[in-house]
Amino acid sequence: MELTESHTLPVPQQRAWEALNDTVILKACIPGCESLEADGENAYAVALVAAVGPVKARFKGRMELSDVDAPNSYRIVFEGQGGAAGFGKGDAHVKLEPASDETTTLIYTANAQVGGKLAQIGSRLVDAAARKIAGEFFKRFGAQLSPGGAEEQQDAGEAAAQAGETAEGQPESEGTEETPKRKRSWTAWISKS
Numbered sequence: 701m702e703l704t705e706s707h708t709l710p711v712p713q714q715r716a717w718e719a720l721n722d723t724v725i726l727k728a729c730i731p732g733c734e735s736l737e738a739d740g741e742n743a744y745a746v747a748l749v750a751a752v753g754p755v756k757a758r759f760k761g762r763m764e765l766s767d768v769d770a771p772n773s774y775r776i777v778f779e780g781q782g783g784a785a786g787f788g789k790g791d792a793h794v795k796l797e798p799a800s801d802e803t804t805t806l807i808y809t810a811n812a813q814v815g816g817k818l819a820q821i822g823s824r825l826v827d828a829a830a831r832k833i834a835g836e837f838f839k840r841f842g843a844q845l846s847p848g849g850a851e852e853q854q855d856a857g858e859a860a861a862q863a864g865e866t867a868e869g870q871p872e873s874e875g876t877e878e879t880p881k882r883k884r885s886w887t888a889w890i891s892k893s
Contacts, residue, residue, distance in 0.1 A: 701790075701814075701827055706807040707838045711845045713796050716804040717771030719845055720794065729840040731833050734758075742768065746780065750833065753825035755817050757785030772796055786816020810834075 709716045719725050723744065727736040732749040739745040742765040749758050761780025768774045772795065779789035790812030799805045814826055 701812050701823060701830060702809065703812075703827070703830055703834065704807075704809045705834065706805055707842070708799055709804045709806055709842060709845055710802070710847075711804060712802060713798045713804045714771050716796050716806065716845065719841070720796075720806075725841070725844050729837050729844060731836045731840075740764075742766070746778075748780075750782075750829070752785075752814075752818055752829040753821045755785050755821060757782035759785075759788065761788075782816070782818070784817065786814055786818040788812055788814045788818065806838075 711719070723736050723738065727733050730736070730746075730748060732751075734747040734749065735745070737745050739762060744763050745760075746763055747758065747760050749756065759780040759782040761778060763776055763778040766775045766777060774794055776792045776794065778791065779787070781787050790810060792808050792810035795807045797805045797807065810830075812830065818826060
């Protein structure tokens with residue numbers, strides 16, 4: 701399978717490069733990513749859950765950066781095992797080009813091979829799943845790089861957690877006990893910001 705695409709990022713080239721090498725940002729952007737941790741120089745251990753057609757599995761693997769030409773390009777070599785679901789391995793060449801002073805074009809070409817049950821599914825489903833995962837990654841990555849993108853996502857997550865906390869609490873009752881409880885929760889939420 702080969703996948704070639706380009707995306708315009710709303711940041712200068714140096715900022716895009718930094719984000720592509722930030723494990724916190726990458727973990728937030730990779731669909732199904734459970735962990736992404738440094739595993740040596742320019743290498744990372746990865747655990748993620750992915751669904752390809754009817755096969756859903758937890759993959760553990762490693763990716764390594766090579767041919768690093770900061771802040772212009774690098775090559776990613778990856779491999780992962782999904783137990784009974786099979787395996788995936790391949791590489792991707794990632795290139796950044798300034799589109800303007802404030803935007804960058806990211807171009808990548810990825811080649812991948814799959815084996816086991818994944819190979820039995822058929823190339824159309826595998827290609828479609830790869831395009832969907834890549835599309836979701838770049839949607840999240842662009843949102844992270846947008847001005848206020850990471851903060852807005854974090855604030856939305858905290859607000860949702862706060863709403864869930866209130867909803868999971870005891871049923872609303874008339875009286876003075878409920879009001880102070882809400883006020884304390886609101887104050888705690890504000891102090892986190």
